[in-house]
Structures are given as structure tokens and as C-alpha cells.
Amino acid sequence: MRNRFLFIITIIMGIALLGACSGAVDVPPPTPTAASAPLDPSVQHFSSAQEYIQQGEYELAIAELTAVIQLNSNSVFTAMAYYQRGVAYAALGDSSTALADFSQCIILDPAFALAYFARGSVYTRLGQIDLSIADFSRVIELEPEDVNAYFKRAMLYDAIEEYDLAIADYDRAIILSLGEAALYNNRGTTYFHMGDEDAALADFNQAIQIDPTYAPAYYNRGRLCMAGQEWGACIADFSQAIELAPDLADAYYRRGLIYYDTGNFELALADFDRLAELIPDAPEIYYYRALTYAALGRYEEALADFSHLIVLQPENAAYYFNRGVIHERLGQPESAVADYTRAIALAPDDPAAYNNRGNVYLEMGEYLLALDDLTAALALDPEYVLAYQNRGRAYLALEQYREALDDFTRLIELQPEEISGYINRAITYYRWDHMQLAIADLDRAIEISPDDPEAYHWRGAAYTQIGYYNQAISDFNKVISLVPDDPTPYYNRGLIYKYLGQQKNAIADFQRCLELGPDADLQKQVQDQLDKMMGK
16 A cells, blocks of 8 residues: 555454555654654654554553544644554444544545555444445555455455455455465355355365465365265364364364264264363354264263253253253153253244154153144144154054054155054054054065064064964064064063973073063063973
């Protein structure tokens, strides 16, 4: 910019500049000698103000610059004083007063490019994009080779999705600067926003080639890799960005998300822990950390994070919903119901909260309450498969077999290649004493998933009921091969052996069942069978 104000200290707030403004020269004010005439008071106040600004003593600088303005002995000094006072106010966060001072400077000197630049930066901070663009455009009119003005205007064009204009400004800035890494990086970001991933990658690579220590380029190249799900390359770039800039929160965040999505929960947790140190009041960090704790089975810590989130944002239904899930995992059904109820109050159109509360009621044996909630969920989403499954289970518990069959049939229609509908419908047929229909559904389930132990278990039970003992034994053998530590199939197979008079095999199965540690009810049944067989 112009050289006639040689002793202006250029302090621009908001977004850091690329380098020295084009044409600006920082020269200290002249030092009086013994032979010099006494300095104008305006010069003395101005010189003191500059020293205060350099020291970060902005309030003292403002006092000195106000004195310059009040003296009003020199219009040049007055314009410069308004500019510098605006800089001090901006540094203190007083944007409105800073804007007033920059505008007054421009009134006094309409060609003062620095004032337009500073005012444009404040407008940017305030989100007044159109006014920012107008000021940076004026800087470019006054100083056509000002790299920073093109750079700032390009970022604003990108923000309002005027991507072609942004690219044009970055192109011009790159030519003027002879290639700055930051310019290639930002142009690459704009290309990424435009969907031109090849051009974006070329710019990020060029930025890294120019400056291998420039962390933002690695970070942005990592973001680009995420679009292509190139997880290894993403992690490498985010890790490099973190090594170069250990406080770059976004890199930890995105790397943590990748670790979470790829099942590397311990690594994800480490990144989210670091983020909680860097930005302790950011809710999304605690949210993903809570999910990570839950994935690791650390439910108490997940509960603590969701509770903290609720303190931060008490009207967020998702936090209550997820805390309800954690209460379920911890075996706290009443607390789960309370959280789902609060989630419903905050988001009454969310079918998931009704479904989950209905499922808790189902587990608590409150079948009518479960039906109410699950019916409400289906009213909100008539294709909600989990709600059909849970409502079908509630009808089954109430022995309303026809209604249960209707729900499980609808579940099969919605997910014909999923086995849960077939198994649940088969259980309903089994309870309603329609064994052949149950076996048909279980055949289909096994066809879809040949290694599902539950399907073999229920088919074995159905074969047993109709006297197909060899087929039943075969199915229980299969269950044992799939889940050898489950005591139940040994008990069921032992009952068949006992019925068939194969006492030795029956006793062996009952004893193996006991060795595997069945629950109290099953243990009593097995012991009763053994006692009868041994004449006790």
C-alpha cells in the first residue's frame, strides 16, 4: 500500500495475513535530535500510541489516539489516528467502535487502503459478507497487486459458494505471490467444495511440496481422502497434521471419527480425550466419546459423558435418548424409561424413542404399555422394522398369536432376507401349536443364515414336539457345534435321549449342562432329571 504513512503499525485482526501487504514499508517514526524543533503534540501522542499497540496496551493506545483526534491539528494524523484507534478497538473485541473509526478514517481519506482492509476484516468477523467483499474489492481497486486482499476476498466468495469467483481470486493471488502454500491449500479447498477432487488433490499436493511443514494442507488432503474412504491415507495425513500442529483440533476430530467407524475404539478414545482438553465446551466431542465408551462396554463413563452433555444442552432430545440406551445396558430400566420419556417430550415425532421405551416396558413385563408405545412408533413410521418386531413380541407375550403373526409377517415383507422375522414368526407358530408352519419358517431362516444357532434350536424343539427325534438331535448337535458353551442344547438333547431310553447319553448331557453353569431355573430342572434317573 502507499508509503506516505511510513510509521503506521499494521495490525489487522481476524484472519492472519499471508505476508506483508504489497507496497507497505514499516519504518519507525523520525527521532528528534537536539537541533530539531519541538514535535507537534499530535506526533508525540501518535508515537506513544504505536508503542502501546506494540506492547498490547490497547486501552492506553486508545487514550493517546483520542488525544490526537481531539487536537485535530493535522488531517493526515487525524485519519491515521482513527485507523489506529480502530485497530486497538478491534483487538479489544469492540467491533462496532472499530467499524466507526475505520469508516471515519475513510471519510477523511477515501484512498486509505489499510482502513478498507481492516474494516473488511471486522465485517468478516461479524458475518457481514457482502460488506466485507465490497471493502476488499475497494482495496484491490486502490492496490491491484495486494495479495492479501485477493486472498481474503477469495475466502469470502468460497463462503457464499461463489466458487468461480473464488478460484479467479486465488489464481491472481498465486501469480502475485509467486506461489504461497496457503493459497494453493485454500484454492484446493474451493475445488473440493466444487466437487473437483482431482484439482483439489493437485493443489493440496502442491502446497505440501512448497512447504512440507504446512499442516493445513495435510489436514485438507486427509478430508479429501475421507470422501473416497481411503482410511489409511486419511489417518496418515491427519497424523502428519497433528505432528506439525499438535493443537489442530479438527485433525483429532476427524481421525477419531475414522478410528470409531473402523472399530479402533481405543485409538478413537485417545483422540476424543485430547479434543476434550483442547475444546472442553464442545458438545460433539463428549457425544462421540460417550459413543466410544459405549462401544468399549465402559457404560458408566458413557453415562457420565451423556449426563455432562445434558447439563450443557438440556433441551437436546438425542442426549436423553442415548443416555436411555446406556441405562438399559446397565440394567437400569426405570432410569431408561425416564430418559426416553424426556426424549419424547422434547421430540414427540421421533419414533425411535417410542420404540425403545416400548422395548423397555416389554422387558419389564409391562406388555400393555409396550403395545401403546410400539403402536405410536408405527403410527409415526409405518415401515419401522424394529417396532414391528417388538410389538410382535409383546403380542406373543400376551398370547395374542394372530396379531403377533401379522406383525412378524409384515416384518418379513419389509426385510425378506433377514432371519429375525422368520424366527419370531416360527416361535409364534410353535407357541400356537402349528409345528409344521414353524419348521417351514425355520427352514427358510437356516437357508438365509446357515450358522444361526437360534434357528436350529427352535427347529429342534419343533421336531421334538412332533416326534421327529433324530432330526431334533441333529439340530441340537448343530447348536452345540456353533455355541459349545451354551448349556441349553445339552439339556434339550438329554431330554430326547431320556425319552428314547438312552440313559447313558442322557446323563452325560445333563451333567455337561450343569458343568457349563446354567441359570438357577435350568439348573433345578436338570438336577431334578438326574435325581429321577438315579433314583434319588
